[in-house]
Amino acid sequence: MSATPIDTGFKGSAARNAAARARLLRGLLPALSLALVLLAIAWLNPRAISYFGFSLMLNLAIPIALATIAQMFVISGNELDLSIGTFVGFVGCVTATWLKDAPLVGVAILAGSIGIYALLGALIHLRNLPSIVVTLGMSFVWQGLAILVLPKPGGKAPDWLLAIMSFKPLFIPFPIIAALLIAAVVHFGLMRTSYGVILRGSGGNPAALRRAGWSLLKTKIVLFALAGLFGVLSGMALIGITTSADANIGNGYTLLAIAGVILGGGEFVGGRVSPIGAVIGALTLALAASPLLTFMHIPPDWQVAANGAILIIVLAARVLISRRER
């Protein structure tokens, strides 16, 4: 190719255009699926499309979005975190007990738990362990700790947290503002900063990074610590909404978070993730799983199966469209 420089330039720009178009379509895909689900909801129950409706339907999507972002960091390093759900539950229990009664101890425990996440990253990298096994084991540890902290459902969220989560801004519902904020902050950090490129590169081409002199141990630690940080935020947001905790409160988040990342245009390997897509994916899943189902009036015997079917349809649609795009 280098023998005919003029030709290369022309072909290169055409290829670049095509690649850019593919990337744009890919980026629009999560937004498209969200729009579809919203349209379906608007058609089934017009009352839901209102300030009040969005506040109610989307506020439980905020903790899911945060957990999805946490999972996204882990996935961008080619790993998978099966403990994020129970970790969110553990954080919830700490939030409803220590963080309210002894804020300093609470903050210390939460900071410590982020530290444990960072150590897990180091362990997985140094011992070359499969992250699925390590985090599956950790999921039982977090669950056990959550039951120790809160043997019976109860506790109460700190007042400041309740105030934040029930904040009612003018015109735009709080969950939408929160979603925009999360997406913007993470997008800037991971997609627009130079260290963000390194972090994604550690999943995309670790060999090249190592040869360029970057520490893969450090990137893995940073990715897992970020996952821990967003897991903590997710647990706190969840308790701010539910007002009180339960040791099993976050268990469903593990798989929702993985599905959210994939629905949002991420890939399991190769450091290909999209923070904006992940947030949109989480919102879509939250809307598709519960409101859509409730509004469809499915007989109770079929509801459980229908919930799973909707998830599969939404995810399958994403795979179908993105395959055609190539």
Next chain:
Amino acid sequence: MKKLFVLSTLAAMVAAGTAFADTSGKKIAFSNNYAGNSWRQAMLDSYGIVTKKAVDDKIVGAADVFTTADKEVPTQAAQVQNLILQGYDAIVINAASPDALNGAIKQACDAGIVVVSFDGTVTEPCAYRVVVDFKDMGKQEVEQMAKFQPKGGNLLEIRGLAGTSIDDAIHAGILEGVAAHPEFKIVGSVTGDWDQTTAQKAVATILPSLPDIVGIVDQGGDGYGAAQAFAAAGKPRPTIIMGNRQDELKWWKEQKDKDGYQTWSASIAPGVSTLAFWVAQQVLDGRKDIPHDLLVPYLAFTQDDFEAALPKIKEGGVATHEYTQEDAIAAIKANIK
């Protein structure tokens, strides 16, 4: 004459008010967090039968059932929020957690929705709670035991799922009963988790270390397992209080046919869901005097009537009872005093 006319119109209006409840346009939703065992299935069946008739009779406009896919709190909280958006007038709920749904329940109350919880009740003060009098059930077990074993003796207690309010209440009732009947003494206590297999294992383990047992007080779902453990150990069969499960009543009948074995059976009826439904309907009807905590009776069978109930229970199921509007009004009245 004119006065009489006014009076009679008034009377007619009052009569009309009671005969045609103005809830015919109201929609009641049922938020259920789990459907995966025989008790919950019976609960849904009873609810379906009663509400279908209520809708057909135009007592309420709609009564829809919503079951969540997992047993989890956030899913049910989201479900409650969606039911608010759906414009339901009342929500009957069997909750995944007594506390962690309070945020969503409060939102429902703030939106003017009547919330009635049962079985898995919620602590949010604005909601109604239909609670079975488990403490009285525990006490009654000992009272019944005193009839079958007038001489008294050693009792074995089988506890339910640790850490739940139900286990706590039944246990407290049993202790109260034993205090009133000093001829009985609890010599052993095991955890059966309301499950025949677990109970059988637990009883079999403790049995060799126990003196002679005249009776077993338990919490339902554990009586048949206890009987199996005694039979396997070759120990004499004590008086075992039963818990309305089909296998328990069947065993009771076999023993009765053999040698006139006597006992008593009690448990919470899955049909208590229908009572919660009627309470919601009564609140929507405009009744302001309903207490937020309603204590309702448990379902009991005696030596005389258990055989009639047995054929109606599904294999592996549990006895139930569908409540009527009159039952609900009577239950509310009993709680007002």
